[in-house]
Amino acid sequence: AQKITQTQPGMFVQEKEAVTLDCTYDTSDQSYGLFWYKQPSSGEMIFLIYQGSYDEQNATEGRYSLNFQKARKSANLVISASQLGDSAMYFCAMRERTAGGTSYGKLTFGQGTILTVHP
Amino acid sequence: DADVTQTPRNRITKTGKRIMLECSQTKGHDRMYWYRQDPGLGLRLIYYSFDVKDINKGEISDGYSVSRQAQAKFSLSLESAIPNQTALYFCATSDPGQGAGETQYFGPGTRLLVL
Numbered sequence: 001a002q003k004i005t006q007t008q009p010g011m012f013v014q015e016k017e018a019v020t021l022d023c024t025y026d027t028s029d030q031s032y033g034l035f036w037y038k039q040p041s042s043g044e045m046i047f048l049i050y051q052g053s054y055d056e057q058n059a060t061e062g063r064y065s066l067n068f069q070k071a072r073k074s075a076n077l078v079i080s081a082s083q084l085g086d087s088a089m090y091f092c093a094m095r096e097r098t099a100g101g102t103s104y105g106k107l108t109f110g111q112g113t114i115l116t117v118h119p
Numbered sequence: 120d121a122d123v124t125q126t127p128r129n130r131i132t133k134t135g136k137r138i139m140l141e142c143s144q145t146k147g148h149d150r151m152y153w154y155r156q157d158p159g160l161g162l163r164l165i166y167y168s169f170d171v172k173d174i175n176k177g178e179i180s181d182g183y184s185v186s187r188q189a190q191a192k193f194s195l196s197l198e199s200a201i202p203n204q205t206a207l208y209f210c211a212t213s214d215p216g217q218g219a220g221e222t223q224y225f226g227p228g229t230r231l232l233v234l
Contacts, residue, residue, distance in 0.1 A: 033219035045162075045209060045225035052219050091161060095219055106152065106177070107223055109161040 003027065004092055004110035011115050013082045020067070021077040021113045023092030029053075032096045034075040035107065036066065039089040048090075051075055082117045089114050122146045123226035125210050131232045132200050140195045140229050142210030150213045151193040152223065153177075153185060155206040162209065168193055169215070200233045207231075 005024045013019035025034065036048045051059045051066045059066040067076040079086055092110040123144045132138050142151065149170045154162040154177075164177030166185040174187055182204060186194045197204055207230055211223040 031219055033221070035222065037225075043207060043228045043230075045211075045228075047222055047224065050220050050222060095221060097219075106164055106167055109163075111159060111161040 003108045004094055006092055006110035006113050008113045009111075011113055013079075013115065013117055015084060015117055015119050016081055018078060018080045019082055019115065021079070021090050021092075021115065023075045023077065023110060025073050025075060025092075025094050027073075027094065027096050029096045032094055034066070034068070035093040035095070036064070036075075036077045037091045037093065037109075038086075039091065039112070040085075041088070045091075049077070079115075084117050084119060087115060087117045123210060123212055123224055125208075125226040125229050127229060128227065129230045131234065133234050134201055136200050138197045138200055138231070140197075140208055140210075140231070142193045142195070142226055144191050144210075144212045144226075146212050146214070146224060147190075148212035148214045148224075149190065150215055150221075151187065152211040152213075153183075153193065153195045154209045154211065155179065155204075156209065156228075157206050165195065165208075197231075197233075200231075202233045205231060205233045 003026050032053045034051045038046045049061045049064045051068045063080045065078045089112045091112045093107045126141045152167045153165040156162050163179050168174045168187045171187050184196045207228050209228050210226040213221045213223045
């Protein structure tokens with residue numbers, strides 16, 4: 001089963017409007033971390049925002065916020081006041097503990113959502 | 120200067136050739152990773168190293184090998200390149216002290232084309 005699912009291959013939004021990019025995850029661990037990265041057309045991977053599974057508040061970083069619904073296992077990225085420069089591929093990723101449960105292991109990425117911001 | 124650098128940035132090679140991709144970091148992180156990105160498949164982990172003496176296979180290690188020469192350097196080798204290894208390759212680093220919030224920081228990527 002997919003650990004990270006991003007169901008929207010592509011999304012369109014008008015400049016200055018808000019957009020939500022969906023991410024659902026699958027884990028049996030109680031302690032895990034969720035991340036969003038942005039990949040513009042130039043190719044680099046840019047860290048945007050992090051949410052811990054025990055965090056009671058939704059994470060926010062400037063115009064980015066993470067709508068974390070633990071019971072539904074979703075971690076949607078909300079971008080407010082979209083800008084043309086937000087056009088990019090966005091990846092959701094999760095870190096779980098290793099099989100022994102003693103340390104945190106590697107990231108698992110979703111397949112990404114391409115966001116296009118229209119003027 | 121960039122914290123995580125990759126060389127070369129672009130490379131064209133022929134089937135059967137040996138090629139090495141290099142990654143250097145100035146972030147002082149113990150953990151380093153190599154990923155490949157293919158269209159529609161997201162990022163997949165090739166190898167990772169939690170310190171200089173600890174190297175582990177990721178989900179797609181066949182056809183690849185790595186070397187952790189120092190804390191700051193992690194190289195990926197394709198012993199005999201084949202066309203389906205054409206991809207965008209990323210190196211990343213992280214600091215294990217952050218627990219579940221351990222964030223990976225990526226290099227700029229290397230575009231590899233195998234003819």
